[in-house]
Amino acid sequence: MRRSRPLLRTTLFLALLLPLLGGLAVSCSPVRYIMMTASTTGAGPEAQPPLPGVDDGLSGWLQARPDVDLLISQTLYGAPLPPGEVRVTEHRVIDANAYNGAGRLEMLRLSITLPGNGQGAIDLALVLPNSSTEAAPVILIPSDCGLQAQLRRSDIPPNRNPVPSYCEPSGSRLEEYASSFFGEYVVSPPLEQILRRGYAVAAWHESDIAPDRASLHAETLRSLGLDPAAPDRPGVIGVWAWMMSRVADVLETEEAIDSEQLAVMGHSRRAKAALLAGARDERFSVILAHQSGTGGASLHRDNLGEPIGSITEGYPHWFVPGYADYADREDALPLDAHYLLALIAPRSVLLGNSWRDVWSDPAGAWRAAEAASPVWSLYDVEGLNQTRLDEIDVSGHIAYHIRPATHGVRGEDWDAFLAFLDAQLQTRSGPEP
Ligand code: GCU
DSSP states (O other): OOOOHHHHHHHHHHHHHHHHHHHHHHHOHHHHHHTOOOOSSOOSSOOSSOOTTGGGHHHHHHHHHHHHHHHHIIIIIOSOOOOOEEEEEEEEEEEEEHHHHTEEEEEEEEEEEETTTEEEEEEEEEEEETTOSSOEEEEEEEESSOHHHHHTOSSSOOOSSOOOGGGOSTTSHHHHHHHHHHOTTSSSOOHHHHHHTTOEEEEEEGGGTOOSOGGGHHHHHHHTTOOTTSTTOOOHHHHHHHHHHHHHHHHTTOTTEEEEEEEEEEETHHHHHHHHHHHHOTTEEEEEEESOOTTTTSOGGGSSSOOHHHHHHHOTTSSOGGGGGGTTOGGGOSOOHHHHHHTTTTSEEEEEEETTOGGGOHHHHHHHHHHHHHHHHHTTSOOBOOSSTTSOOTTSSEEEEEESSOSSOOHHHHHHHHHHHHHHHTOOOOSOO
16 A cells, blocks of 8 residues: 555654654753653742842832842843834734734834944734724734744745744744644744734744844844943843833834733743843733743752753853853852842733743742742732642732643643733633633
């Protein structure tokens, strides 16, 4: 009997992939970690050092907060960028009945000027829900692979700027396999579902200003009017967080958007940026940080997830250069991830995780959330309302979500994100829950 071509191709693909994964498993930590499962109780070393000022009530925390803010810049992300000035130079409707009629797709061109002749431009896609005429809450979602891939549309301008190699070629078999491993929403969110729940989406390609390549980072900083040799120069995570705020500048002025209801979602390295944007910019009411790991919500002192030596070697452009000095000296850090989370209080943050994503250290994120939670109580709101990792409670301003499987974005993740948004922004569910 003749073998069908797809079956033959699948067999060939697995024959090539399995030995490759096997080889990687012994040599490469993230792959080896897939064989492990995170602690179901979140147990591990306590978050250190204690948060300053908290023992002295809200006034004590508010006094300490600027120092905590400064410390995260000095130790992790580099100096914040100046806000600059954003202008909308173009605004057009692409499709008034996109996503099976659920939304209206518009494209905006943003032009940003900064001191020292710095400049940048962002192509911003805005998808507005058709179900309501009221100003809509919006979720900001940056893209790695560009807008055509993120919006699943070929009729918008193709990327002008570099994409990571794993993004190409879109629509290929490889992409199919990648999505079955990393989840169907790793490149593009479930737009129709989001729109039918009453949320708008703002999307852009991070490479419009800051491509995720170490070799291009100095050029990124120069174009923004910054000195790439400055010891406190921002890493790409800091630039991405700044881009989120520049998009917020424009959304605040859009009539179709409820400026009191800005949420930002990021996965993995972009979740690190989303947390930082939430810490630095109080206009973000809800932060959805999925699998943010080291340099995000997970404690460095956990000794389980990605070590500093590994992240700074693999991605030297992500953080402030001095972060690498803490490689193998995690205990010497003057802060940990609970400092970053505490800066978001009293606003809302969801931490997404998966059991087999030990590289992102789900247990470390749980304990960071526990350690930061008392700061929410100082504002008289509930922080983490959960006693178990696997029983999400969206009524607390910190929610912890964990599901089976590995790194990636799946339908059940978006179900949790939307449930949290509904609870925290008090929006009503649309026709399609
Ligand atoms: C790598 C990196 C992580 C990062 C992840 C991602 O695994 O080590 O820190 O979060 O990539 O962005 O997918």
